[in-house]
Amino acid sequence: MSFVSIDRASYDVQPGQSIVDHIDWTIPAGEFHCLVGRSGCGKTTLLKLAAGLLQPTAGAIRIRGSAVREPSPEVGFVFQTPTLLDWQTALDNVLLPLSLARRPLPQDRRKAEELLDLVGLSGLEGRHPRALSGGQQSRVAIARALITEPALLLLDEPFAALDAITREELQDDLLRLCALRGTTVLFVTHDIAEAIYLADRVAVMENGRLHHALAVDLPRPRGRDARYSPRFTALCRALRRAMDGAPAEPVPLDAAS
Amino acid sequence: MTARIGSALLLVLLLAAWELYGRLSGIPSLVVPLPSAVLRTLWDGLTSGFLLPHLAMTSAEMTLGLAIGCAVGFLTGVLLAEVEGLRRLLYPYIIASQVVPKLALGPLFIVWFGFGMTSTVVITALICFFPLLENTMTGLGQVDPNKRELFRMLRATRLQTLLRLKIPAGLPVILAGVRVSVVLALVGAVVGEFIGGRTGLGASIIAAQGMMDSTMMFALFIVITALGMAFYQAVTAIERWLLRRHWTN
Numbered sequence: 001m002s003f004v005s006i007d008r009a010s011y012d013v014q015p016g017q018s019i020v021d022h023i024d025w026t027i028p029a030g031e032f033h034c035l036v037g038r039s040g041c042g043k044t045t046l047l048k049l050a051a052g053l054l055q056p057t058a059g060a061i062r063i064r065g066s067a068v069r070e071p072s073p074e075v076g077f078v079f080q081t082p083t084l085l086d087w088q089t090a091l092d093n094v095l096l097p098l099s100l101a102r103r104p105l106p107q108d109r110r111k112a113e114e115l116l117d118l119v120g121l122s123g124l125e126g127r128h129p130r131a132l133s134g135g136q137q138s139r140v141a142i143a144r145a146l147i148t149e150p151a152l153l154l155l156d157e158p159f160a161a162l163d164a165i166t167r168e169e170l171q172d173d174l175l176r177l178c179a180l181r182g183t184t185v186l187f188v189t190h191d192i193a194e195a196i197y198l199a200d201r202v203a204v205m206e207n208g209r210l211h212h213a214l215a216v217d218l219p220r221p222r223g224r225d226a227r228y229s230p231r232f233t234a235l236c237r238a239l240r241r242a243m244d245g246a247p248a249e250p251v252p253l254d255a256a257s
Numbered sequence: 258m259t260a261r262i263g264s265a266l267l268l269v270l271l272l273a274a275w276e277l278y279g280r281l282s283g284i285p286s287l288v289v290p291l292p293s294a295v296l297r298t299l300w301d302g303l304t305s306g307f308l309l310p311h312l313a314m315t316s317a318e319m320t321l322g323l324a325i326g327c328a329v330g331f332l333t334g335v336l337l338a339e340v341e342g343l344r345r346l347l348y349p350y351i352i353a354s355q356v357v358p359k360l361a362l363g364p365l366f367i368v369w370f371g372f373g374m375t376s377t378v379v380i381t382a383l384i385c386f387f388p389l390l391e392n393t394m395t396g397l398g399q400v401d402p403n404k405r406e407l408f409r410m411l412r413a414t415r416l417q418t419l420l421r422l423k424i425p426a427g428l429p430v431i432l433a434g435v436r437v438s439v440v441l442a443l444v445g446a447v448v449g450e451f452i453g454g455r456t457g458l459g460a461s462i463i464a465a466q467g468m469m470d471s472t473m474m475f476a477l478f479i480v481i482t483a484l485g486m487a488f489y490q491a492v493t494a495i496e497r498w499l500l501r502r503h504w505t506n
Contacts (some may be wrong), residue, residue: 053409053410071411073409073412076408079407081403084405085422085425086426086503087425087503088502097495100411100412100413100417193312
């Protein structure tokens with residue numbers, strides 16, 4: 001069953017100049033999809049269309065069959081930068097989506113604390129963002145996106161500014177958290193290995209069009225071993241070739257051996 | 258700490274040199290009074306209670322003018338930052354109102370509000386208004402577009418975005434405007450009193466000038482400087498307190 005369906009969606013800045021150009025894509029419920037492409041290819045715009053932050057100039061984006069017209073409480077969004085409020089503690093930042101809707105209850109606080117635990121920040125809930133490292137700030141941002149238990153999570157290169165090891169840890173945490181609730185995910189990145197490691201399916205975007213899709217058949221749960229398996233390397237190579245504009249070709253399974 | 262001792266030492270040195278030069282050259286005290294005479298006048302003025310009503314009056318005018326000017330400036334700034342059409346409509350007039358030298362309006366205010374406190378408070382408020390307006394508009398406009406998008410994503414209302422994002426995020430810039438206003442408020446209050454005051458430190462300077470009492474004028478300069486420093490320090494302390502959460506570790 002398709003949870004998100006992007007149906008010939010376009011976004012033009014002016015007539016004839018499309019940032020997103022007739023894109024078709026579906027994400028079944030509970031799947032983790034990655035969108036890769038060079039900077040400026042329209043990935044972020046497509047993500048904002050899915051979030052309802054922008055309206056498509058043609059076509060439609062549907063979540064559970066109904067067209068997205070404005071940001072929905074069912075959708076969580078993680079930005080390129082953590083976008084935390086500097087004057088609030090980590091806990092209050094996580095509570096922000098709730099506290100904008102109503103006065104947070106004691107159980108909301110408990111839930112926020114649990115989420116901070118889950119992203120590995122137990123004991124730091126009273127810290128202000130400036131007293132947290134870049135990786136810790138990204139973790140708070142993810143916890144904030146998850147507090148409303150969104151059915152769909154949209155992430156826009158959230159780990160691009162982090163060092164390699166922190167990024168790997170955060171990727172593992174993200175996979176774990178999304179598997180926990182069966183969250184459907186669309187994750188934008190320009191990092192090939194990140195896309196292969198995280199995704200069930202990877203879409204390659206160039207000049208506003210999707211021109212390649214790659215199914216990732218690595219078994220789950222994925223761990224450090226998966227990152228160094230021959231199959232992983234083969235998939236990375238295939239994705240790289242696809243990004244270079246090579247014609248679509250299936251990755252033979254024997255590449256894993 | 259060493260720097261502070263150095264600064265204090267420099268002051269003592271300069272005062273001593275001034276005193277020495279004054280005594281040796283025999284320059285008339287009408288032109289340049291001796292520091293010792295100034296300090297004695299200051300001390301007498303404070304202990305006899307002569308200066309106190311004037312100090313209280315100028316402080317009150319400054320506080321009131323600062324409070325009214327900052328409040329109106331802040332609210333107008335919020336309004337103009339939020340309502341694009343209003344900004345386009347009113348901004349040229351607000352600029353024009355600031356180009357008019359407000360002290361030149363003093364005589365008119367005396368006609369409208371009479372001699373005394375009200376005229377001075379109005380002048381002070383007018384002078385304090387603009388830095389707050391300008392900084393509030395800048396501060397609210399400078400919010401990180403990603404954070405604004407986050408608030409849109411979270412379906413925050415316009416009021417919530419203003420109160421929970423724009424004002425807290427713009428607070429450092431807004432408070433920098435208050436600091437500028439404090440300095441201007443003292444100028445406004447003292448010069449306002451030059452024109453229309455009977456009581457107050459500015460009025461006392463005019464009175465001392467009438468009696469050719471340069472020593473008293475110097476003593477009043479010291480009081481005015483101290484008053485300005487005290488206000489500035491108070492505002493800096495309030496600023497630090499308000500921004501404690503912006504910078505804390």
